[in-house]
Amino acid sequence: xxxxxxxxxxxxxxxxxxxxxxxxxxxxxxxxxxxxxxxxxxxxxxxxxxxxxxxxxxxxxxxxxxxxxxxxxxxxxxxxxxxxxxxxxxxxxxxxxxxxxxxxxxxxxxxxxxxxxxxxxxxxxxx
Amino acid sequence: xxxxxxxxxxxxxxxxxxxxxxxxxxxxxxxxxxxxxxxxxxxxxxxxxxxxxxxxxxxxxxxxxxxxxxxxxxxxxxxxxxxxxxxxxxxxxxxxxxxxxxxxxxxxxxxxxxxxxxxxxxxxxxx
DNA sequence: CTAACGTGTAACCATAAGGTTACATTAAAG
DNA sequence: CTTTAATGTAACCTTATGGTTACACGTTAG
Numbered sequence: 001x002x003x004x005x006x007x008x009x010x011x012x013x014x015x016x017x018x019x020x021x022x023x024x025x026x027x028x029x030x031x032x033x034x035x036x037x038x039x040x041x042x043x044x045x046x047x048x049x050x051x052x053x054x055x056x057x058x059x060x061x062x063x064x065x066x067x068x069x070x071x072x073x074x075x076x077x078x079x080x081x082x083x084x085x086x087x088x089x090x091x092x093x094x095x096x097x098x099x100x101x102x103x104x105x106x107x108x109x110x111x112x113x114x115x116x117x118x119x120x121x122x123x124x125x126x127x
Numbered sequence: 128x129x130x131x132x133x134x135x136x137x138x139x140x141x142x143x144x145x146x147x148x149x150x151x152x153x154x155x156x157x158x159x160x161x162x163x164x165x166x167x168x169x170x171x172x173x174x175x176x177x178x179x180x181x182x183x184x185x186x187x188x189x190x191x192x193x194x195x196x197x198x199x200x201x202x203x204x205x206x207x208x209x210x211x212x213x214x215x216x217x218x219x220x221x222x223x224x225x226x227x228x229x230x231x232x233x234x235x236x237x238x239x240x241x242x243x244x245x246x247x248x249x250x251x252x253x254x
Numbered sequence: 255c256t257a258a259c260g261t262g263t264a265a266c267c268a269t270a271a272g273g274t275t276a277c278a279t280t281a282a283a284g
Numbered sequence: 285c286t287t288t289a290a291t292g293t294a295a296c297c298t299t300a301t302g303g304t305t306a307c308a309c310g311t312t313a314g
Contacts (some may be wrong), residue, residue, distance in 0.1 A: 016271095016272090031258040034280085043272085043273070043274090044274065046273080046274075046275085047272065047273055047274080048280075050271085050272070052274090054271095067280095067281060068280060068282065069281090070259080120278070
């Protein structure tokens with residue numbers, strides 16, 4: 001972890017609802033087999049295996065063979081590391097200094113700083 | 128937030144080192160203009176604007192027009208919400224119940240449970 | 255008013271994501 | 285040993301990502 005590419009991998013892995021659901025399922029039923037996991041989804045088994053490969057590449061899922069089957073486990077470590085990064089990197093702002101920005105986001109009309117002009121016709125805020 | 132598509136958007140936005148760096152820059156220099164931000168990167172201004180669009184769609188960046196320029200601001204709220212989700216959803220496991228799985232991940236050789244057979248030639252753990 | 259500057263838009267390109275079906279491989283059961 | 289069941293691989297398709305260059309638009313400065 002701690003490397004940019006690793007972070008890319010973890011965030012990318014988490015950027016799909018099906019993959020997040022896989023983590024939920026594996027959290028609830030550790031040691032689940034590939035086929036059993038796949039049966040929980042509408043898409044094909046191969047599609048599920050591709051998602052699994054992405055989760056494994058990110059370190060979020062680990063596995064071990066068990067006969068002709070394979071047992072899958074959720075691994076929290078990468079999430080913990082990212083969590084640590086976040087809280088340290090943005091801790092100053094979580095403390096409240098960015099309340100100014102927060103209210104800009106919630107009511108996207110008022111200027112975030114005194115010297116800023118009021119928006120006239122742009123109206124382009126984050127979606 | 129709280130919606131799956133919103134989470135997709137935030138995670139996807141964070142899944143690129145350039146975009147994370149943009150958030151860092153905007154955290155350090157709130158109100159920065161598009162061109163000034165773009166000058167920090169090797170890629171073209173248009174590429175930077177596309178990244179910005181993704182960050183804005185995720186709600187991680189908000190902006191307001193200022194003359195012929197546009198001021199950009201980092202918005203923590205989506206990250207805070209995802210953070211809350213994480214800590215509540217996985218709090219039980221962060222407490223230590225998954226230590227068994229963690230050690231599987233770190234030394235990817237020992238079986239995570241007694242009834243599991245030892246790996247023979249698979250050697251496929253999460254990369 | 256005109257020129258220059260900062261942004262936004264359009265069109266295009268290469269590659270990666272996400273999905274499919276069909277086939278190969280390995281291990282357990284009969 | 286042959287069949288069946290679980291997983292893995294290959295080839296292919298469609299759409300999204302990330303990037304480019306060229307051009308249009310609105311705003312400030314001469």
